[in-house]
Amino acid sequence: MTTTSTNTAAQGAAEIPERMRAAVLFGPRDIRVVDKEVPVPGPDEVLVKVAMCGMCGTDLKIYDGHFPQTPPYGQYTPGHEWTGTVVACGETVDELAPGDRVCIEAHHGCGRCDNCLVGLYTACLNYGDWKKGHRASGMTADGGFAEYAVHNVASLYKMPENVSFKDAVLITTAGTGLYGLDATGGYIAGDNVVIFGPGPVGLMTVQACKQLGARRVILVGTRASRLEMGRRLGADHVVNAREADVVATVHELTGRGADLVIETSGSTSTPQQCVDVVRRGGRILFVAFYPEPVTFDLSAVVRNDVTMYTTRGEGGNNVKRAVALAEMGRLRGEELVTHEFPLEEIQEALRVMREREGDPLKVVIAF
Template structure:
């Protein structure tokens, strides 16, 4: 992965420069920091000075050229977990003003299809069709690995001053967990929940489950450092799948019955089968992970146990706004998940660290 450093043009008297630094994908594995025009914004959009942009496994797929409906190579800036401060607003925008700190929803549906009007805009039927209004920042349109980014007013949330950029980056991730629970009709007060995968999504979702009244949250993973962080963040018990059979241990911790709800956030190809084996009869499984390829599990076993299975994508259903409220109250802690900071000029090194798992990166952020 190649990269080059440039310096943005000085800002004119209005405070917004004409040019900026941005990471542009020129081909698979070829991400370069170059100088581009500061993007223009429409009447229903705002221009944001990016404070920080998180990087994740989805970005690796994008960088490798394996993600659908991205803009052409040589024109496209990835980055879908960003936060910052508004510097300009479109002519129709009165909900925000320059100086507002904001976090985002990555997905902005078209607003006109049957899914969007019922709140399922991460499953927009016009996904990728910018002509009909769909935007997925950093995926189907330019994103936040840049000094400035444009976003639609309907997919922004104002942040209280006491929340840091690190907190804000993880709020979008927490929205993913909240939307998954929403989809799975997650009235989990007094229930037992198992979360597979102590990555960013799993750790934020585990916190959400405790906030929503789960009696017991069990976190399953393979890296003890992440399991220890889960304990600090409030989960009740952890299972190290490198040291013990996770199915046997979860059943032991649940009196042989299994959890009411199993959340699969690991993306491990063998984990869906483990989820079926641990979940109690009549229970639920929620899949929020993406997988490197096809997975195989015993569907007949799930049917025999009368397990209901759900999937969800991204942070739909207005759940980022709920995540903002939880973070503002102190109930969700995102900053503790950020393990690495890199300046924009070192974005290639940042992705090398993620790919090679050097230093056990949990959430890596890019600071333009």
């Protein structure tokens, strides 16, 4: 393969191929691995050789063509949970250097709107506007289902030596849970917490809640293997919703209901259960996306003076906090990676994830 250095604006550039293999979305459920030009980092960007890119439910929505503000078909490379090694830096970048291993925060706000100025960059008012500087890697901009990816330096984090690439894929996921906890007040020492959904977000949030001093963490789900993983990662109690009355069990364990309920499952029936298990004056956090509108008893929320929160993605600099917790051994991600596929088999990886073949927890594309 012919190689060349990146443009002269990139400092410390290694010999980098002119072209790479990348997955490109050509239409709903039409993703192909093709040759594509290696991107060149701008002044405040970093070029990363991707080591691994995880998949989540959002990727299935993107694959199906049901996610807003993605780039045009035939050009766009998805993938927003990627990690790798820096190979070149833009001319203003001195925070990182070639050879550094990094994980990412998918969202980079414009930095100029009212929301960005107060730190709400995952809710950037210029979301999807390239001219104003917004980027959401793998969502509104090319992402990590490719051999190389570029991202703004402000949304990259240098990884400690004891954190693996498999850990790093889940660090972005952990940032989602930590951002939600941050929004609800952050201080949960002594609280009883119920988490619906033992998927990657739920399982990383279980660990975060225990590290922040929750009295009891109760994990609710429908798949025994995932619930058992949650128990191994620190959940004090697990409830299989197919075998037990969730509401009665939570009230039996907590007395008056949960102080904080976190909904990560994306099931349209779960929000009502959140209302049923939260205590009077408690809090409900929603971090999931739903396939259709959700109905629940809002009057009960008002009568019981319950506060509801929503957060999108891994904002509030919480990926940085997740990196620190992982370095201390307090967040474990690697054991959640259950399936690995090469880039050329990305369609098979998406199928396995959708059909839940082999009980996948975190499916990754590995380079």
